[in-house]
Amino acid sequence: MEKKTLTFGILGVFLLILSGILETSNSLVESLGSTQSYDYSKYHSMDEIYRWMEDVKRGNPELVSSAVYGHTYEGRNITLLKLGLENPEGREKKVIWVDCGIHAREWIAPAFCQWFVKEIVNSYKTNKKLEQMLQNLDVYVTPVINVDGYIFTWANDSTRLWRKSRSTPPPGSSCYGVDLNRNFNANWGTVGVSFDSCANTYCGKSPGSEPEAQAVMDFVGRMVNQTLCFLTIHSAGQLVLLPYGHPEISAPNYDELVSVGEAAAAKMKKVHGMGYTVGTSPQILYPNSGSSRDWARLIGIPFSYTFELRDKGEFSHLLPEEQIQPACEEAYVGALSIVTYVHEKTFGSGTLPNASVFGVAMMIWSIVMAVSLTTGVMV
Amino acid sequence: MSLRIIVVLAVLTGISGSPSVTVGPEADSADMRAHPNSVPETAEKTEILGQQEVIVQEKVEENVMATGELNINHYPARRAAQVVQHYLNTRYGSPYRLLQLHKIHRGNAEDVADSERKYELEISVQELMGNTTGNCSAEILFPRGERQHSPQVQASCEELLKINTKAQEEALYQQYKMNSGLLSAQNLPDSYGHIEPDMKPFWHLGIVAASFVMLNESSENTLYNMAQVANITQLATENDQLKFDCHILLHEMVSQEIIHWKLLFTWSPPDGVKVLQMEQLPHRHEGEKPPNTN
Numbered sequence: 197m198e199k200k201t202l203t204f205g206i207l208g209v210f211l212l213i214l215s216g217i218l219e220t221s222n223s224l225v226e227s228l229g230s231t232q233s234y235d236y237s238k239y240h241s242m243d244e245i246y247r248w249m250e251d252v253k254r255g256n257p258e259l260v261s262s263a264v265y266g267h268t269y270e271g272r273n274i275t276l277l278k279l280g281l282e283n284p285e286g287r288e289k290k291v292i293w294v295d296c297g298i299h300a301r302e303w304i305a306p307a308f309c310q311w312f313v314k315e316i317v318n319s320y321k322t323n324k325k326l327e328q329m330l331q332n333l334d335v336y337v338t339p340v341i342n343v344d345g346y347i348f349t350w351a352n353d354s355t356r357l358w359r360k361s362r363s364t365p366p367p368g369s370s371c372y373g374v375d376l377n378r379n380f381n382a383n384w385g386t387v388g389v390s391f392d393s394c395a396n397t398y399c400g401k402s403p404g405s406e407p408e409a410q411a412v413m414d415f416v417g418r419m420v421n422q423t424l425c426f427l428t429i430h431s432a433g434q435l436v437l438l439p440y441g442h443p444e445i446s447a448p449n450y451d452e453l454v455s456v457g458e459a460a461a462a463k464m465k466k467v468h469g470m471g472y473t474v475g476t477s478p479q480i481l482y483p484n485s486g487s488s489r490d491w492a493r494l495i496g497i498p499f500s501y502t503f504e505l506r507d508k509g510e511f512s513h514l515l516p517e518e519q520i521q522p523a524c525e526e527a528y529v530g531a532l533s534i535v536t537y538v539h540e541k542t543f544g545s546g547t548l549p550n551a552s553v554f555g556v557a558m559m560i561w562s563i564v565m566a567v568s569l570t571t572g573v574m575v
Numbered sequence: 576m577s578l579r580i581i582v583v584l585a586v587l588t589g590i591s592g593s594p595s596v597t598v599g600p601e602a603d604s605a606d607m608r609a610h611p612n613s614v615p616e617t618a619e620k621t622e623i624l625g626q627q628e629v630i631v632q633e634k635v636e637e638n639v640m641a642t643g644e645l646n647i648n649h650y651p652a653r654r655a656a657q658v659v660q661h662y663l664n665t666r667y668g669s670p671y672r673l674l675q676l677h678k679i680h681r682g683n684a685e686d687v688a689d690s691e692r693k694y695e696l697e698i699s700v701q702e703l704m705g706n707t708t709g710n711c712s713a714e715i716l717f718p719r720g721e722r723q724h725s726p727q728v729q730a731s732c733e734e735l736l737k738i739n740t741k742a743q744e745e746a747l748y749q750q751y752k753m754n755s756g757l758l759s760a761q762n763l764p765d766s767y768g769h770i771e772p773d774m775k776p777f778w779h780l781g782i783v784a785a786s787f788v789m790l791n792e793s794s795e796n797t798l799y800n801m802a803q804v805a806n807i808t809q810l811a812t813e814n815d816q817l818k819f820d821c822h823i824l825l826h827e828m829v830s831q832e833i834i835h836w837k838l839l840f841t842w843s844p845p846d847g848v849k850v851l852q853m854e855q856l857p858h859r860h861e862g863e864k865p866p867n868t869n
Contacts (some may be wrong), residue, residue, distance in 0.1 A: 353805075395832070396830065479648070480648055482650060509675070511764060512802055513802065514768045516768030517767050
């Protein structure tokens with residue numbers, strides 16, 4: 197009798213161990229497969245992107261989680277991936293926001309968001325600096341904000357250059373869609389917009405009238421106090437745009453925004469020799485209002501940039517697939533440069549004795565004060 | 576005892592420096608706060624009512640501001656330089672030669688004779704197929720106010736046409752002159768940015784023909800690029816010129832619009848591209864019935 201129980205016990209343990217091995221090797225294959233067999237140098241349909249997000253999340257559960265934070269006009273999920281590691285001291289995480297695909301035809305932007313996630317997933321285990329940053333920061337990446345518009349650009353040859361969302365025409369019009377990057381609540385409707393629903397810069401009927409824009413404002417709005425950096429990715433033009441789109445309003449940290457932007461552009465140029473111009477939209481492109489970048493800065497997020505990726509007009513939005521890799525490589529360097537700066541500014545580059553001594557001094561002082569106040573003992 | 580504590584704390588505070596040495600963003604209150612420069616809600620509403628005026632005002636201010644020495648990174652110089660690019664392509668472009676703005680070195684703008692704006696630019700231009708660059712001095716005259724006509728461009732470039740394209744042009748010309756199988760191609764480039772290698776010369780021809788339109792349509796408030804050759808069809812050769820009918824899509828950056836044009840043009844190696852007819856196609860919206868075609 198006892199022998200049988202023992203045998204069963206050993207068999208059970210053996211099976212447990214075996215299934216454990218199989219599971220880990222499966223997830224290993226999965227995590228390798230999810231990022232390795234996906235072709236980041238090709239443009240992907242929305243179905244493929246949704247599936248990819250699931251795969252990345254499942255393959256890297258210690259780093260990646262996802263959230264649906266809104267729905268498009270046609271009812272589709274607006275999904276983000278959250279990249280972050282546990283903070284070893286249990287400190288509150290700060291937030292970095294990256295979004296792509298506000299404009300449907302700018303296919304290189306969603307391609308970049310996927311590349312960005314892949315780079316982080318593939319390098320954080322061997323890159324100590326990146327690992328440290330991920331312990332302090334949660335990076336929220338939305339590969340496609342304007343899902344309806346993006347899907348529409350895949351419908352047929354004549355829809356490829358669609359820009360706006362796919363909201364139905366307002367009364368009296370036959371034209372679909374709102375320019376989501378004119379719909380945010382930031383000096384809405386003041387400059388660089390059209391009130392004609394048929395125009396490609398139609399700003400909608402009121403700020404945040406569009407569910408896609410409202411979803412971002414709601415979600416990021418709840419995290420505004422923790423959010424250090426807001427990057428919104430577009431094409432084309434090879435520009436790094438800082439707030440504001442209104443020619444008469446400038447950000448209080450304009451100088452710093454410029455220098456951080458210039459540093460990023462310098463690093464980007466080193467990758468493949470491509471120049472990116474840095475400046476406000478009214479300086480280097482055109483005045484505009486209601487952009488997500490402006491909204492982010494306006495509610496207090498200190499670093500807010502629009503990246504306009506390749507190219508400078510030869511292909512514009514129809515960027516060839518063979519340029520996806522080099523475009524993403526340089527954009528990654530640029531984005532990382534800004535994130536690293538923001539991280540260093542907030543958390544320091546390692547140990548800062550001054551700060552910790554001051555912290556300890558303040559702690560002792562406040563304890564002494566508290567004690568003396570409560571006990572009525574005059575110090 | 577308590578005095579000693581105070582002294583110790585004071586010393587500690589002194590060593591660590593002023594309290595403003597922190598690592599938190601909280602100290603940079605100017606950065607974090609939604610700052611007072613924002614236009615308040617009520618002001619926005621009243622601004623919208625008077626919006627038309629506001630926008631016109633700003634446009635005028637823009638033009639007034641961009642006078643004298645130009646910032647080479649700012650859009651006024653960039654838009655004027657783009658016009659030079661279009662002009663150069665109408666003059667020198669071919670199936671194997673396209674010129675693209677490379678860098679703006681210097682720029683100057685001034686009001687001239689009360690109704691025109693004159694830009695003087697020093698730029699470098701790149702030959703796309705060869706990656707060589709050359710310097711150009713250009714003068715662009717934009718009409719101002721009510722009189723609308725195409726900008727006038729004068730440009731002189733040094734060492735521009737470096738690459739010898741004669742052989743390739745002649746070969747292409749001979750191949751398609753014979754009318755045995757007239758060319759017909761669509762979507763250059765396609766949705767993935769792809770162009771079949773032997774269709775590339777026709778994509779280039781489309782850009783050259785489009786440059787005539789883009790040159791004509793340009794102003795200080797536009798920035799044109801060709802987005803796509805939707806359709807290019809070869810017609811029978813006439814007077815030793817290859818003849819084409821094409822439907823092109825232009826991207827205008829400032830309005831972000833895609834504008835459709837139909838062009839009839841000819842090309843031969845000695846004569847270059849000549850546009851016979853150009854017609855803007857109406858922007859048809861979904862739900863609208865197409866016009867009756869004969």
